Amino acid sequence: MMILVVDDSKVMRKLVIRTIRQAGFEEAEVLEAEDGGEALGIARTSDLDVVLTDWNMPNMTGIELLNALRAEGNMVKVGFVTSESSGSIRQQADAAGASFLLSKPIDADQLADALNAGSRA
């Protein structure tokens, strides 16, 4: 499995990657990007299985990334890991085709459930 973790915070990327490992995906190849723009570039050249992205980021936000991916015909599974938790944000994520939205802080069980459900979908 190849997972792209997108967050403008280095420490949050490390935390998400640590949680991915704890969730049972020790063998997953994990790539990192600092914002949506960098992530879009990686997605164009990599065979990603999942994108885990923050919502609020400079240059290109998480929802803009998801919309850009879909506009290019890239149907990679995208999940949000964000401090956002309002109903309107969840609706936006659903409408754009996100597989899940997890509100920070997350734990390994939550992430495992989300990634496993994403793999089956």
Place this chain on the structure above:
Amino acid sequence: MGLVLESRDVQRILRKLLNRTVKVTPSKESPDHPATRRALVNDDDALVAVISTDLAFAHRSGAALALMPAPMVATVGDEPDEDLVENYIEVANVLSRLVNEASRARVRIDPGLKVPPEQMEALVSACGCTAFHVDIEGYGPGDLAIYHG
């Protein structure tokens, strides 16, 4: 805004984020180190609240988030450590959920640091705060506050 912020909610969020025991109790302190101040803004980028802490909480929570050895924090001293404060900002970002949950408004840490420091200063000076004393297992105590109208 009349926010009701509870110790148990702070504790729930910090325990899960830092993956360790955290004890949170209400406090009458008003911790406010300028390096730790961050604006919470709404969808119109209008200032809603300010989160601020003492340097001890910023350093200790930032270290705990990154799993840095606790003894390293003790050597930091009385000046803000850039890396630890940067990590703490992520803690503050996650703690913004408290305001979201209490007010059902969508707020977030001012992403572009657009709110002028004077505006934050005015809110901190004029408004009350809800403050908490926080003890992070293995790292030690500190204080945090959310200033709101």
